[in-house]
Amino acid sequence: MGNGGGDGEAREPLVQKKLAEKEEQLWMGYLSTFVAVCGSFAFGSCAGYSSPAQAAIREDLSLSLAEFSLFGSLLTFGAMIGAIMCGPIADLVGRKGAMRVSSAFCVVGWLAIFFAKGPVALDIGRLATGYGMGAFSYVVPIFIAEIAPKTFRGALTTLNQILICTGVSVAFIIGTVLTWRVLALTGIIPCAISFIGLFCIPESPRWLAKMGRHTEFEAALKSLRGKNADISHEAAEIQEYIETLERLPKAKMLDLFQRRYQRSVLIGFGLMVVQQFGGINGICFYASSIFEQAGFPATTGTIIYAVLQVVITALNAPIVDRAGRKPLLLVSLTGVVIGCLLIAVSFYLKVHGMAPDAVPILAVVGILGYIGSFSAGLGAMPWVVMSEIFPINIKGVAGGMATLVNWFGAWAVSYTFNFLMSWNSFGTFIIYAAINVLGIVFVITIVPETKGKTLEQIQAAVNG
Template structure:
C-alpha cells in the first residue's frame, strides 16, 4: 500500500471505523497530558495496563469454552425433553463448529477493516441471540439455529482474541499473555460442566449470555491494537494506544520506529498474487500456522471435551457428570502451568512434550478399551481397565493443555505477515473449525462403533504432530513480531 492510500485510510474513508477507535476520555490523552490526570488515574506499568486489556478480551474465550462445554452435561436432558436421537444430538454438538467456520471466513476481513475491538463487538451479538434461541427452543430447529449463531460468534472470537493479545503484549510476556486465551477457554468449559450439575439446560443457556454482555461495555475501556492502527495509517491513534499500553512514563520511540518500518515494508503492495505465496516468507508461516491448528483438532480433543460424560459412562464411571467437572478443573490447572512455562521453556519444547504425552496417554486409553472388551464385564480385570482408561483420558487432557491447546493459536498470531494476516488468519481459523466439526460430528458415532479404535486413530495423529513440530515449527520466544517477520524473509 502506498503512502497516499495509507493516508486515505486514515482520512474520510476511516469514518466508519471511528466508533471502534475511541475508548474513553483517558485513552485520548497523550503523554504530555498525563500529569493532569493524577497518579491514581493513569496506568503507569506496562504489564498492568496490558494485563487489564487481556482480562477484558478474555471474556470472549470464556464464551468460546462455555459453548464447547455446554453439550456434555446437557445431552441426557435435551435428548429426553426434545426427543432427539444420538445422531441428531451429534448434529447439535457439531453445529457450533459449522457456525464457527462461517465466522472464521469473515473474521480476518472484519478484523482488518474495523479493527480487533470492533470485530469482538460484532461477535458478541450473534452469541447472545444464539443462547437465547437455545434457551427457548421447543424443537430441534431453534436448537440448531441457536447453536449455529453461537458458533458464528465463537469463530470470530477464536481468531481475533489471540491476534489482539499478540499485538499489544511486550515480547517478554507475549507467550504467557497469549496463553490466557486458552486458559479462558478451559475456564469456560469448566463453568459449563460445573453449572450443568445444578441448573436445567435452559437456564444454563441463559447463563451463557453473561460473558458477552460484560465484554461489550468492557471493550470501550481498552485501546485498539497499535499495530492495526499503524497499518491503517492512523499514526496519532497508534502512538497514543502504544503509550497507554506501555505506560506514560516509558519511552516508546524505539518500538514506534520498529513498527513503522515493519508496516511500511509490508504495505508497499496490498495485493498478493498466488504465485508469490511460493516465497518462503508466505508459504512457510501459512504451512506452520495451518498445520498446527489442523493437527490440534485431529488429536480428537473436541470429541473428548464435547462428549466426556458419554466417554466416562462408557468407561464404567457411575457419576460421569461429576467426573467431567473434575476433568474441566484439571484442564484449567494444567493451562495455568502452561501460562507460566511458555515464556520460560519456549514454544517448541512444550509442543513436543505435549504431543508426545498425548500419544502415550491415547495408547493407554485405546489399549484399556480393547482389553476391557476382551476380558468381558464379568472379569475382575474389567473395573481395573475402566479406571485406567479414565486416568488416561484425564492425562491426555492435561498433556493437551500443556502445549498443543494454547500454543498453536499463539504461533499463528505471531508468524503470519501483517499484509496477509487477515486472509491467512481466516484460512487457518477456518481449517481449524472445519476439522473440529468433522471430529465432533463423528466422535459420538465412532465411540459407539469402537472406543479403542477411535482413540487409536487420535494416537497416530498425535505421534505425527511430534514429528511436524520437530521438523517445521520455529521458536518465537523472546522475539518481537517484527523480528519474527524479518527472520521469515
C-alpha cells in the first residue's frame, strides 16, 4: 500500500513534466497561430469600422445615406474579389505569401481612407481593405488547420473567429472616442504585426509537401511539433495522402461539380450561405442605428454588444474539440432564431404603438441574444469545417469559391439591410429567422461531425 502511494507521488511530477514538455514543444505552433490571427484582427477592424464612423464620415464629407451604404457595402465587394484571388495565390506562393499580400492591401486601403477628401478616395480605400479582409478570411483558417495537431485544431481555428470578434469590438469601442481618420490608422497596427511576424514562422507543411519541397516540409513539421517530437507517422500520412492526390489532374472550377466532391462542396458552400443570409452583417454594420431606432442609447448598446461577442466566442474556443462542431452549430442557430424573433416583436410593437416600454428592452435582448448565439458557434464553425472538409487538391479552388459565396452573402445583406428596414422593420427579422430555421434543417441532415479526426480521415469519409 505504501509503495502504491509513493508511485502515485512519483508519477504526478512525471505527468506534469511531460505536459510541460508538450507545451514547450508546441510553442512554434502557438506563435504561428498568433501571427496568423493578427490577420483575423485586421479583418475585424475592417468589419467594425463603419458602425462607429458612420455619423462622423457622413457629416465631414457630406455623404448621403445611399453614398454611405455604397461605402459600407464596398468592403464586402472587395472581399469577394479577395476571396476569388486568394485561393490561387495561396496555392502559388504559399499560405504565408498570401497573408503578406492581404496585409499590404489592408495598409494601402487604410491610408486611402485616412487621407480621403471625398467619396472616391474613401471608396477606393474601402475596396482595398475589403480585398485584404476577404483574402485573410480564406487563408487564415486554412493555414491554422494545416499547421495544428488534430487534438487542438478546432480550438486553434476558432481563435480566427475570436480575433475577428475582438477586432470588431475594439473598433466599436475605441470608435466612440477616436475620430474616424485616427480610427482608420489603428487598422494598420495588426497588419504590420502580421507582416513582420510571418518572417519568424514556418510555412504550412502540407503546402510544402504538395509543392515537392520535402526537406523544408520535414523541417517545418519538426519546428511546429517540437525538436523532440516523433513526426514520422504524421509526415508519412501527409505524404501518402498528397501522393494519392498527385495522381489526380489539377483542379479546375468545373471539377467542383464532380460527384466525388459534391458532398464536401455542398457542406462548405451551404454553411457559408447559412452564416451570412441569416442577417449577421446587417446587424454588425448598422448596430448603432438599430439601437437608436429601438430607442436604446447607441453607445451603451454598441459597447455591450462588442464585449459580449468577444466573451462568448472566447468561452466557446476550449469546448470546440470536446463538444463537436455540429452540436455548437445547432445550439447557435436556435439562439439566433430566438434573437431574430425578439427583435421582430420589438419593431412590430413600435410600429403599432403598443407597449412602448417593452420595445427597447426586447430589441436589446434580441440583438444581444442574436450576437451571443452567433458567436457561440455560427461565427466560427463554418470556417472550421471549411478548413477541414476540402481535399488539398481542390482546397484552393473550393476554399476560394466558398469564401466568395460567404462574401457575396455579406454584400447582399449589408447592401439591402437599410432598404429592407425602410420597407418593413419587423418583416426583415422574420425573414432572417426563417433562413436560420432552414439552416437548422441543413445542419441536421447534411453536415457531418469532424472533431478528433485528421484532415485526411475527414476527407476520405466525406469524399470517399
